[in-house]
Amino acid sequence: MSRSLKKEPYVDAKLAIKMSKLRVGDKTVVKTWARASTIITPWVGFTIGIHTGRLHLPVVITENMVGHKLGEFAATRKFVRHGGKMQKDIETAAAPAAPAAPAKK
Helix, strand or coil, X not given: CCCCCCXXXXXXXXXXXXXXXXXXXXXXXXXXXXXXXXXXXXXXXCEEEEECCCCEEEEECCHHHCCCEHHHHCCCCCCCCCCHHHHHHHHHHHCCCCCCCCCCC
16 A cells, blocks of 8 residues: 555665765665665666665666556566476476587597
8 A cells, every 4th residue: 555645655764864965976776775765856867775685786877667556666576496306307408408519630
């Protein structure tokens, strides 16, 4: 459910202060753990390091991201693949064989 329209969008206070101190064209990455913060218009063009639980993923804010939460752009889980050993055997069998090298004379 979305936030009430009577309230302002949620923005972490510490993050808002850090972002307000940046100058236009500044290339520094602001690290944050506030994944629930909403992206606002003045942040467009800056880079924010969003914490994934293990590291800070640098994300450049664009106009299309305004109104979304920071956590939407930094996945916390890494998908490996389904299937295990049986799936690996199927993939190797389906891969095209490498052409044989020509014999030396």
